[in-house]
Amino acid sequence: MQSFELNKSDIQRVKQALEADDEALIALLSEYHASEIAILFETLSQEARERIINILPLEIASEVISEMNVEIHPEKILNNLTPDKRTEIVEEMDYDDAADIISLLSEERQDEILEELDAEDASTIRNLLTYDEDTAGGLMNSQVLKVNSGLTKKEALEEIIRLSEEIEEFYTINVVDNYNHLVGIVSLKDILKSKHSVHIRELVKDDFVFVKANTDQEEVAKLLSQYNLTSIPVVDDEMHLLGRITFDDVMDVLQEENTEDMLKISGVSEDEELSGNWKEAVKSRLPWLILNLGTAFLAASVIRHFEPTLGQIPILAGYMAMIAGMGGNAATQALAVTVRRISLNDLTDSQAYSTVLKEFMVGMINGAVNGFIVFLFALLYDANPMLGFVIFSAMTGNLIIAGVAGSSIPLVLKRIGIDPAIASSIIITTFTDVFGFLLLLGLASELLL
Amino acid sequence: MQSFELNKSDIQRVKQALEADDEALIALLSEYHASEIAILFETLSQEARERIINILPLEIASEVISEMNVEIHPEKILNNLTPDKRTEIVEEMDYDDAADIISLLSEERQDEILEELDAEDASTIRNLLTYDEDTAGGLMNSQVLKVNSGLTKKEALEEIIRLSEEIEEFYTINVVDNYNHLVGIVSLKDILKSKHSVHIRELVKDDFVFVKANTDQEEVAKLLSQYNLTSIPVVDDEMHLLGRITFDDVMDVLQEENTEDMLKISGVSEDEELSGNWKEAVKSRLPWLILNLGTAFLAASVIRHFEPTLGQIPILAGYMAMIAGMGGNAATQALAVTVRRISLNDLTDSQAYSTVLKEFMVGMINGAVNGFIVFLFALLYDANPMLGFVIFSAMTGNLIIAGVAGSSIPLVLKRIGIDPAIASSIIITTFTDVFGFLLLLGLASELLL
Secondary structure, X not given: OOOOOOOHHHHXXXXXXXXXXXXXXXXXXXXXXXXXXXXXXXXXXXXXXXXXXHHOOHHHHHHHHHHOOHHHOHHXXXXXXXHHHHHHHHHHOOHHHHHHHHOOOOHHHHHHHHHHOOHHHHHHHHHHHOOOOOEHHHHOEOOOOEEEOOOEHHHHHHHHHHHOOOOOOXXXXXXXXXXXXXXEEEEHHHHHHOOOOOEHHHHOEOOOOOEEOOOEHHXXXXXXXXXXXXXXXXXXXXXXXXXXXXXXXXXXXXXXXXXXXXXXXXXXXXXXXXXXXXXXXXXXXXXXXXXXXXXXXXXXXXXXXXXXXXXXXXXXXXXXXXXXXXXXXXXXXXXXXXXXXXXXOOOOHHHHHHHHHHHHHHHHHHHHHHHHHHHHHHHHHOXXXXXXXXXXXHHHXXXXXXXXXXXXXXXXXXXXXXXXXXXXXXXXXXXXHHHHHHHHHHHHHHHHO | OOOOOOOHHHHHHHHHHHHOOHHHHHHHHOOOOHHHHHHHHHHOOHHHHHHHHHHOOHHHHHHHHHHOOHHHOHHHHHHHOOHHHHHHHHXXXXXXXXXXXXXXXXXXXXXXXXXXXXXHHHXXXXXXXXXXXXXXXXXOEOOOOEEEOOOEHHHHHHHHHHHXXXXXXXXXXXXXXXXXXXXXXXXXXXXXXXXXXXXXXXXOEOOOOOEEOOOEHHHHHHHHHHOOOOEEEEEOOOOEEEEEEEXXXXXXXXXXXXHHHHHHHOOOOOOOOOOOOHHHHHHHHHHHHHHHHHHHHHHHHHHHHOHHHHHHOOOHHHHHHHHHHHHHHHHHHHHHHHHHHHHHOOOOHHHHHHHHHHHHHHHHHHHHHHHHHHHHHHHHHOOOHHXXXXXXXXXXXXXXXXXXXXXXHHHHHHHOOOOHHHOOHHHHHHHHHHHHHHHHXXXXXXXXX
């Protein structure tokens, strides 16, 4: 099977089937996995989505809504269903998915929908809604496979098989005492391999990884990935078992955090939706551009200061643009490498120090090579070796500043507890613009006039 | 348990223990998980690493080597072990990890090490070495949990428990026929839930996801994440079962691919190691900077062309830098959003079209707002409304070009089969530099002289 990619023929077929009756539509959709239908939804109208959800089997319908990209608003579909249908679909959903989608509605609407559910489901979802969505509590599913440590192998297996009707996946089994305190974990493998007479408490692994409900989701993702876990239990401050987070939730978190880093480093607000409309995009990017404009005035004021020099040596204007542009790009390179490195691993002080030193060296060499090329050009084209020397020096100096600023700013931010990706290319290019102009025009004033 | 972060006291303690005898060192290290020791290794000398590997229990030692960051060269440790120790450690490793590390050595050395192993292990690893490391074959583990479809429930459970001695994790069980053709999958849950008399072939799910050995690893990651799988079977062209890829391998692939995207978009070669030395960094970045220098000459030639205009209106030089800088940053914003969107989802033609249209709108509005601020400045500070109008127009025009180029170039690249992230900020800022200068200086020549 190939990974599902939207192609024209799929969309064409579904759109044709939408013209036909429900039976033909269902027959066609039965060829697709729920997650594929969720992707197809991105190209369909809201009306078509609602019609499909209404005729799909309950189990598939609830999975499609759970898998829908939040950018195409799964909560709208839920909102527009009849109360009975909605209750049926929400009851089919995993609690964490239900809570995620319901949380997108207004508080009054949330209450109305929760009141339609049975009391236990409603209170579980209400509980999940209290956690911040970026924490372990917001990510966890409260349906968790757990057995009491006092059970025998036979009793535990029966309990596991019974629970597995409700819980889709069961990788690791959590072991609790009579007060629902998490005492350890046990693998199904170890239960199966053990003798018949054994009690679960004899099999328990008490050296295991868990998280508190308020742990940041990025931290959860790091733990799961570092220890190669399929799931991780979530507890409260008294070690009561609250839920578990599975690897598939964490893969989504990883992609989300990577998106945030990539956007932030490019001067885009982390919460801009990739497929959002132009109004959202303007709201997300305009503040950064205005900040950039402020710093651009600074760079322009350097140029104004040296206006007499520029007036006497007008060819400097072209070289000026060249040195600023090169500095900006070299700084972006150093920034991307450093931010990515910090987000994958924490650096010790000595690693941080040697990173900045490395970028100094890289800036010096890349600056000298590029500076030499421009020097040759100035020599041959403008027949002015001293001008060449000024440009060579400014290029080298600016690329050193680019490397040092591009690496040290995110490192310092991380040290003082600020997200290093905020050191976007916008902030960094200010340095290289201002210093590039200062170096070139300052040296030119000294040496060429 | 908190995620393991290198901190000074851990490093200090290990370094002190390195001064002491082996016994004290082992006692200290027994507090750490193998993946934590692998991280600690990043701050230790090669000599210390080899000493620790030699005294750790075999199982831990092989896991530490498997978990080591390739940037600190696990293959060097393997290379320097005594042949007996090396054989023991390699035999403890998963085949895929052993193949990954051995592949880093020279071919002659690979042969020497493989000859030390027993014939079956050697031939399995040799087979894995033939696959490209970026494909499913290069990623898979050939130790795979499989049962014959003809077994009864009881026989299958016995077989699974027997195999589970060798195979660390078993999530999904592959079902094969007598010729090792993959016929489907079955979950342990379904086996446990079934009646005693059942045969595996009655439980098999034949609608399942698998990949060919030559499938690209990014594709494998997408499949696992889209269908929320813990593992995916790998087959050859005749559907023979070759191995399986588990979710933890895929998490590493996701991080790797995200790193590549982030580096490429910033004009850094995708294979620059984040913690590499300055020589590698120069090699990776200098070609991109020289390419940028080439395009900077183009931008500079536009300025030279308008030298007379600049000579008459020298204050244009400052505004010039401003418009080019703003254009570069706006283009980087559009680029980051578009590249990230493409890498998470494929876009239909109409989605691509509306993306470019959106960026046109965003560019126009952000350009007009920032242009208006500069217009006010020109009016108040330079007392020149026509100059303000020229700057307003150039800013708006350049930000429109930034948005359109930043979104359409990666989309076109994707369409013609080239990695869209190659449309780095370096390529994009050329557009905004050249057009920014052309617009500002061209308009100024027409309207201000």
